[in-house]
Amino acid sequence: MNAVLNELWPYLVLLLVGFLPNEFWRVLGLVLVRGLNEDSEIVIWSRAVATAILAGVIAKLILHSTGALAAIPLPVRVAAAFCGFLGYLLVRRSVFAGVAVGEGVLLAGGLIFAH
Amino acid sequence: MPVPSTFNSSAEAFFAGLKSAVTSVFVLVLTGTYIGIGALTHDFGLPSWWLALSTMLVWAAPAQVILISALGAGAALFEIALAVTLSAIRLFPMVVALLPLLRKKGTRLRDLLLPTHFTSVSMWVESLRILPALSHEWRTPFCNGLSVGYMGTAVTFGFVGYYLAAGLPPLLAGTLLFLTPLSFLISTARNAHMLVDRVALVLGLVLGPVLTTMHVDLDLMWTGVVGGTLAYVAHRLRGAAT
Numbered sequence: 001m002n003a004v005l006n007e008l009w010p011y012l013v014l015l016l017v018g019f020l021p022n023e024f025w026r027v028l029g030l031v032l033v034r035g036l037n038e039d040s041e042i043v044i045w046s047r048a049v050a051t052a053i054l055a056g057v058i059a060k061l062i063l064h065s066t067g068a069l070a071a072i073p074l075p076v077r078v079a080a081a082f083c084g085f086l087g088y089l090l091v092r093r094s095v096f097a098g099v100a101v102g103e104g105v106l107l108a109g110g111l112i113f114a115h
Numbered sequence: 116m117p118v119p120s121t122f123n124s125s126a127e128a129f130f131a132g133l134k135s136a137v138t139s140v141f142v143l144v145l146t147g148t149y150i151g152i153g154a155l156t157h158d159f160g161l162p163s164w165w166l167a168l169s170t171m172l173v174w175a176a177p178a179q180v181i182l183i184s185a186l187g188a189g190a191a192l193f194e195i196a197l198a199v200t201l202s203a204i205r206l207f208p209m210v211v212a213l214l215p216l217l218r219k220k221g222t223r224l225r226d227l228l229l230p231t232h233f234t235s236v237s238m239w240v241e242s243l244r245i246l247p248a249l250s251h252e253w254r255t256p257f258c259n260g261l262s263v264g265y266m267g268t269a270v271t272f273g274f275v276g277y278y279l280a281a282g283l284p285p286l287l288a289g290t291l292l293f294l295t296p297l298s299f300l301i302s303t304a305r306n307a308h309m310l311v312d313r314v315a316l317v318l319g320l321v322l323g324p325v326l327t328t329m330h331v332d333l334d335l336m337w338t339g340v341v342g343g344t345l346a347y348v349a350h351r352l353r354g355a356a357t
Binding site: 022023026050084088093096 | 140143144161162165168169172173175177178179182186192193195196197199200202203204205206207208209210211212214215218224227228231232234236239283285286288289290291292293294295296297298299300301302303304305307309311312314315316317318319320321322323324326327334335336338339340341342343344346347350
């Protein structure tokens with residue numbers, strides 16, 4: 001019995017503290033969205049809130065990095081993000097080009113300046 | 116890449132979505148992100164099938180990173196659930212913004228269940244870009260195909276990362292981790308056609324790190340509510356002025 005519980009425990013934890021607290025917000029959106037259309041004011045506001053949260057996460061991942069990315073100095077990470085964005089603007093508004101430029105700068109900076 | 120705006124069947128729309136997914140930049144992003152998450156899962160001694168299941172059920176890379184690293188660090192379950200749910204708040208406005216594109220008079224609730232569960236950053240950004248050009252009847256199958264393409268990629272490369280785990284040199288691991296913020300930054304900017312979206316992007320980029328540095332509780336929630344609302348106010352004021 002204990003062996004079975006040990007095997008199943010990670011899956012139970014996944015459902016309880018991974019799936020449910022995450023899925024809650026999707027289902028809440030589904031329940032509350034009834035009666036709204038795509039250009040109603042609340043939808044525009046919701047999109048602005050979601051965009052701001054995502055932008056906050058993006059900035060935090062770049063500025064307050066963890067793990068292997070933290071070994072690359074902060075100025076290199078910020079410069080790579082700026083260069084990537086410039087690459088996107090200059091090369092036909094291509095996301096591929098922006099990502100390639102940003103990663104190139106990060107890799108070069110990492111090779112030169114890594115701790 | 117341009118997507119045809121009409122199809123002969125739901126299956127054709129589904130496969131067009133699938134094709135659109137595997138040829139978009141997000142496939143590279145998901146590949147990099149899930150190779151990283153696979154390596155993390157391996158490090159914390161969780162089974163590879165656990166990761167596959169978590170990708171299908173949670174389907175949100177930030178929540179999965181929090182879940183895996185907190186479980187590995189032995190955090191209290193309540194604490195993990197709170198962190199996961201805070202990271203997931205952004206899914207709520209995404210669903211609210213996405214579903215009106217899929218729904219019209221007479222749409223059954225059960226037809227919206229899959230797109231609701233599939234809602235995630237990559238699928239949301241691409242859906243908001245592509246769906247408005249499609250006629251209503253093809254939007255849901257297209258959106259499901261798109262999502263299955265992304266989720267299949269994520270599950271596959273989670274396994275790849277899991278089994279590559281031992282071999283990644285730190286600098287390469289760092290560049291893989293950088294794929295997520297870099298590509299999301301650029302694709303969100305590309306998607307921000309309206310003033311309100313651009314202002315929200317810039318405010319979020321500034322407020323997120325500022326609130327974190329000030330150790331404000333629930334900093335992501337405030338970043339969204341304050342940044343999003345200020346952007347919306349700017350949008351209303353501009354509308355009133357013209």
